[in-house]
Amino acid sequence: MSKWQQQLRTWISRYFDLPSDVMLDLPRITTIGSIHVYIENHTGLLHFSDEEVRIQYKKGQVRILGKDLGVKMMLKEELLLEGELKSVEFLPE
Amino acid sequence: MKNQHDFFQGIMKVQVEGPLIEPFLQACTKRGCQITNMRRLDASLVILTIRLKDWKIFRQLRKKYRCKISIKGGKGLPFIIQHMIGRLSVLLAFIAAVVIIFVLANTLWSIKVDGLSPELEADVESKLNSYGVSPGKLTIGMKDPIEIQQQLLEDIPDLLWIGVKKQGTSYHLYGVEKTRYDTEMNTRPSNLVAAKKGMIIETFIKKGRPMVSVYDVVQKGQILATGQLVEEEDLFIHSEGEVIAETWYRVAQSLPMEQVLSLTDGSVESEYLLKIGKFALPIWGFWRGEEGDFREESHSSNWSIFGFHIPVNMKTIDYYSIDRKAYESSRKDIEEIGVSSARSNLQQELDPDAEIKDEKVLHLSEENGKVKLILMYKVYENIAVTKYVSQGD
Structure with missing residues (x-):
């Protein structure tokens, strides 16, 4: 059932040329060089410290590693991080 | 994000302490909070900035997540106002100072009146007082200088013109008085009589019937013109006029021959x-x-x-x-001095209109170091004086 729904969504987004983050409930992560990270469509902030920020999304977690990380702005589904970015890792469930 | 909106709404720096910081913040943002500039200081200590209106939500949720929140500082208009209210005394003093300066600057401090006689000046001042214009009163609500000017001119008939000028905190008034001519006619019946003995040179009788003619010699008290226009009738008028007559004066002087002068x-x-x-x-x-x-x-x-x-x-x-x-003067010098001093003395005694026509040395003698001088003067002057006639009813 879930798998069938997922396949339908992927097909619709491809067929109608819709942005995949809207259709698939995936986070959109934009980085500006290695100084800013802009995360949209997340579902929660799990952990945050100077070196590591972990964010929950529908199907897993995103781990952002870096140095001197700080949250510049935090809204319901948006997050703007700043600092020295090293890596973005996806940890699907 | 610092912008105008944040300034007016007010933003505050908050310290959050506790084991469940992330879930707490997540819950807050779910309810619409906006968190900015978040920094982790410790494993269980975070400093962040929130909008003032989000403070309520933070307080509602802190119990649930067992967080301790404390305010580290605030920025924006609401905090400035609060700060100002805290310094109410300073604010009041400032307002009071402004009010006092305003009141003092709008107080009339002095009134200066120029160009009028003291009585009229007092009159003007009392009138000004009745209009409410006096030192120590506020100029706010006072009449315009032009209005005051008009009112003064209306109320004081003796004023020909008055200028009212406002100079800072004082009023300058410059007035011109009306010159009043006595237009009242003197109607008491009177004669013109001679004040002294003399020979008439010229008569100018404005009113009345002349009784003398030119070259008549009149004695003191003699009637020159009468108010009785028609003889043997009871109609008397006020007589007026001038009678120029030649009068004579004898001046005797004795002057010392030797004069002592003190010279510095x-x-x-x-x-x-x-x-x-x-x-x-x-x-x-x-x-x-x-x-x-x-x-x-x-x-x-x-x-x-x-x-x-x-x-x-x-x-x-x-x-x-x-x-x-000591100076010894010659007879001739003495004579000159005597003549000139006698002349000036006489001129002082006489009416300003009188004219000295002629002078003559009658006698000049020297005895005991002194010069005796007798002078004769011929003067043309007005000898007519008014003498009222008492009419027996």
């Missing part, structure tokens, strides 16, 4: 005294002896502070040394 030779010594009340304290020059002939001139300063005379002043005495010299 230019050397002067000064003595200074400080006067305190009636007591005089010599300061300088008090050592000079009293020798020789000298003329003393003393003057003291008049010191005053703020219009009050103070009893302390400086007295200066100048001693001019003098030289007496």
Whole structure:
């Protein structure tokens, strides 16, 4: 059932040329060089410290590693991080 | 994000402490909070900035997540206002100062009236007072200078013109008085009589019937013109006019031949005294002896502070040394001096309109070092005086 729904969504987004983050409930992560990270469509902030920020999304977690990380702005589904970015890792469930 | 909106709404720095910081923040943002500038200081300590209106949500949720929140500072208009209210006394003092300056600047401090006689000046001042224009009153709500001017001109008939000028906190008034001619007619019946003996040179009778003609010699008290226009009738009028007559004056003078003059030779010594009340304290020059002939001139300063005379002043005495010299004058000089002084003396005694026509030395003799001089003067002057006629009813 879930798998069938997922396949339908992927097909619709491809067929109608819709942005995949809207259709698939995936986070959109934009980085500006290695100084800013802009995360949209997340579902929660799990952990945050100077070196590591972990964010929950529908199907897993995103781990952002870096140095001197700080949250510049935090809204319901948006997050703007700043600092020295090293890596973005996806940890699907 | 700092912008105008944040400034007016107010933002605050908050410290959050506790084991469940992330879930707490997540819950807050779910309810619409906006968190900015978040920094982790410790494993269980975070500093962040929130909007003032989000503070309620934070407080509601902190119990649930067992977080301790404390305010570290606030920025924006609401905090400034709060700060201002905290300094209410300063604010009140500022407002009071502004009000006082405003009131003092709008107070009338002085009224100056120029160009009028003291009585009229007092009249103008009392009128101004009745309009509410007096020193110490506020100029707000006072009439315009132009209006005051018009009202003064209406209320005081003796004023020909008055200028009212407002200069800062004072009023300057400059008035011109009406010159009043006595238009009231004198209707008391009267005659014109001679004030002294003389020979008529010219008559000019404005009203009345002339009784004398030119070259008549009149005695003192003689009627020159009468108010009775028709003889043997009871109709009397006020007579007016001028009668110029030739009058004679005899002036006798005796002048000494020798005159002693005191001349200053230019050397002067000064003595200074400080006067305190009636007591005089010599300061300088008090050592000079009293020798020789000298003329003393003393003057003291008049010191005053703020219009009050103070009893302390400086007295200066100048001693001019003098030289007496005797001059022997010749008979001719004496005669000249006598004639000119007699003439000026007579001129002073006479009416300003009178004219000295002729002078003649009647007698000049010398005896005992003195010159005796008798002079005769011929003067043209008005001898007519008004004499009222009492009408027996």
